[in-house]
Amino acid sequence: MTEQRLPDFAIRNEREAALAAKCDRLAAVFAERAQRHDAEASFPFDNFADLREAGYLKLTVPREYGGDEATLHEMVLGQERLARGDGSTALAVGWHVGTVLQLRGTRAWPETLFAAFCREVVAGGAMINSFASEPATGSPSRGGKPETTATRVPGGWRIRGRKTYSTLSPILNQFTVKAGIAGEDKTGEFLVHKGPGVSIEETWDTIGMRATGSHDVLLDDVFVPADHCLSERAAWAGKRQDDSGWMLHIPACYIGIAWAARDFALQFASRYKPNSLTEPIAELPHIRQQIGLIEAELLTARTLLYAVADRWDASPAAERPALKHELGLAKYVVVNAALKIVDGAMRIVGGASLSRKLPLERMYRDVRAGLHNPPMDDAVLTSLARRALEERT
Structure with a gap:
């Protein structure tokens, strides 16, 4: 007998029904792998390959750059459905699709940089997350000043520090970090690409969400070009207004x-x-x-x-x-x-x-x-x- 379900009030049209069906199919596959990734505390690269193939990574990318330009309701629907299969995978990919939705609204990046990144998401499945937490500051929402430092050098910046709770770190080729600006009472946000000086210390060994890859990221004199400095502000200034x-x-x-x-x-x-x-x-x-x-x-x-x-x-x-x-x-x-x-x-x-x-x-x-x-x-x-x-x- 086929299992009968009541309609889900969160699905209001054909577009949302198609999204829910796609996420349900992915979740069913993720559920079969979840126990293994949890036991091993291994990052689910296989799940992310499936997400990339299904086009989910472009969910919140603006339509003008080839994305689906999902509403917040649609993003919530997709994330909820994925999590029914594997919470770690859903939480991890949520930081990517959520960050892109945030950037779509705030346009906090230079438009040429944002456009290039969005096209990378659509064409090759690029992802992003912001690494802000540190051992001494705890959650950035508490207002601690980062101990990671950015020093001005010809052509850009040199960044040194350690970031904790860096979800998606095993798979990201780029991420943003917040750092105090050396010699100034300012903090900055920088777009960093993996390369010389960037390493991952596999510290993530927790009782829950074991497969999010939230390891420590070490930055050892990493060079960042000048145009990859996304913002500078006084250390005492309030955060840029974000609707959250x-x-x-x-x-x-x-x-x-x-x-x-x-x-x-x-x-x-x-x-x-x-x-x-x-x-x-x-x-x-x-x-x-x-x-x-x-x-x-x-x-x-x-x-x-x-x-x-x-x-x-x-x-x-x-x-x-x-x-x-x-x-x-x-x-x-x-x-x-x-x-x-x-x-x-x-x-x-x-x-x-x-x-x-x-x-x-x-x-x-x-x-x-x-x-x-x-x-x-x-x-x-x-x-x-x-x-x-x-x-x-």
Whole structure:
């Protein structure tokens, strides 16, 4: 019998249906490889070859440069669907498609540089990420000044430093870094290509998201041409205004993992019949109660996630920064809901959920990582509290 599913409210037209179908096909393949890459903590080059072949890497590239120019809603849809197969792959590629969406909106790069990169994405599957975290500064969202330094030299810059949590590092040929400018109270952002002085130290050995390739990147007197300096600003100056919509790739990934855990638990409950029962455990009242709790969390989280994405898409660019609180709330609600969903799925499956032969224990470890992706829970709640108090004054 063919499994029947209710229509997904996130799919509203043929273009979105085609994207979802493509991502579902990819996710099915990724799911078969996920256990091996997780056990080995190996980077899934095979998954990224498939993403390149399927044209997914150009999802958010502007149409004028040959890309699909996906909306935020579409990017969220694609990321959620991929994560149902493998969370590590979805989170890793999310930094690429998200960064391109950000650059498409801000045009923070010189246009000739951005155009050339976009054409590389379309023609050869080039990717990008921004490496900002460092051992001494922690998350860049906390405002720490980078210890990586850029020194002015004839024709450009020499950069020295170490970047941590450098997701996609095994596969990228270029990336951006933030560095303090030597002898000046400024920081800069630079486009760096792999070459002399760039090396990777394989430090990524974690309990979750083990296949994202988030190793340390070492920069040892790396030369960067002058036209690859993307920005210079005073160290005390605020960050360039960014509407942050692109960061919804993060909660999209984690609710995708949760969806997969939920599906596994539903299949298990519908089929598992211990010899003490005459029917599958799905008929037991307490199991039904647990399934109901999972569905409530899933529907609430997905409704908020897509509603915020749709508001961002519908808003003029100048008004999008005002959605910062709603974007942070979406990440907070969705990730915490995902944690509850995976936990509930494991309660339904019981002790077997701890077995490495089943995917739930990997999903449980992967979804926990969402708490450590920006924005952090405390920052979101503090921001919401500040807005509430300001509205009363």
